[in-house]
Amino acid sequence: MKEWITTDNHFDHKNIVEYCGRPEDYEERIIKNLSVVGDDDILFNLGDFSLGKRTEYWAERYMFANKAKKILILGNHDNKSYTYYYKLGFDFVCRRASIKRYGKRIVLSHRPRRFFTEHINIHGHMHNVDHRCNGFWDRKILSYNRRKGRMRLVSIENTDYMPVTLETVIK
Numbered sequence: 001m002k003e004w005i006t007t008d009n010h011f012d013h014k015n016i017v018e019y020c021g022r023p024e025d026y027e028e029r030i031i032k033n034l035s036v037v038g039d040d041d042i043l044f045n046l047g048d049f050s051l052g053k054r055t056e057y058w059a060e061r062y063m064f065a066n067k068a069k070k071i072l073i074l075g076n077h078d079n080k081s082y083t084y085y086y087k088l089g090f091d092f093v094c095r096r097a098s099i100k101r102y103g104k105r106i107v108l109s110h111r112p113r114r115f116f117t118e119h120i121n122i123h124g125h126m127h128n129v130d131h132r133c134n135g136f137w138d139r140k141i142l143s144y145n146r147r148k149g150r151m152r153l154v155s156i157e158n159t160d161y162m163p164v165t166l167e168t169v170i171k
Contacts, residue, residue, distance in 0.1 A: 004041055012050050012055065019129075034062070044073065044108055046073050047110030059088035063088070071093075074095055107120070110124055127156075
């Protein structure tokens with residue numbers, strides 16, 4: 001069993017192509033690349049699953065791409081009820097998750113955590129641009145934690161729209 005991470009799918013969000021320089025077929029790439037995740041694996045999705053009116057369509061394709069357990073950590077655009085996401089097919093839905101792996105305490109979240117007690121914060125939200133680092137985030141704290149290796153941005157734009165193993169992110 002492997003644990004995988006993906007984030008910021010933004011299915012059915014056409015403006016993301018311009019905002020983050022995504023290719024027009026980014027959604028198809030995401031679905032196709034899920035084939036690396038095994039049926040007995042766990043896939044953590046760090047939020048912003050879908051923004052459009054075709055969420056059910058993309059969820060069906062996403063859920064049937066493999067049989068892995070799928071955990072959704074809600075993002076700022078995931079504004080429906082927990083029940084809604086369970087009905088889409090996610091096995092577990094939460095705001096953040098704290099786990100212990102490889103001798104490290106890890107917090108998985110959509111946005112970078114400003115303050116956390118775990119060793120590492122794995123997050124999404126900021127994509128491949130730093131436009132999301134504004135007044136809400138204290139730039140000095142964010143910069144310090146990045147330099148110390150305490151924060152790991154898993155940007156789908158920088159992983160060629162592939163999920164990455166938790167082990168790869170940690171090591």
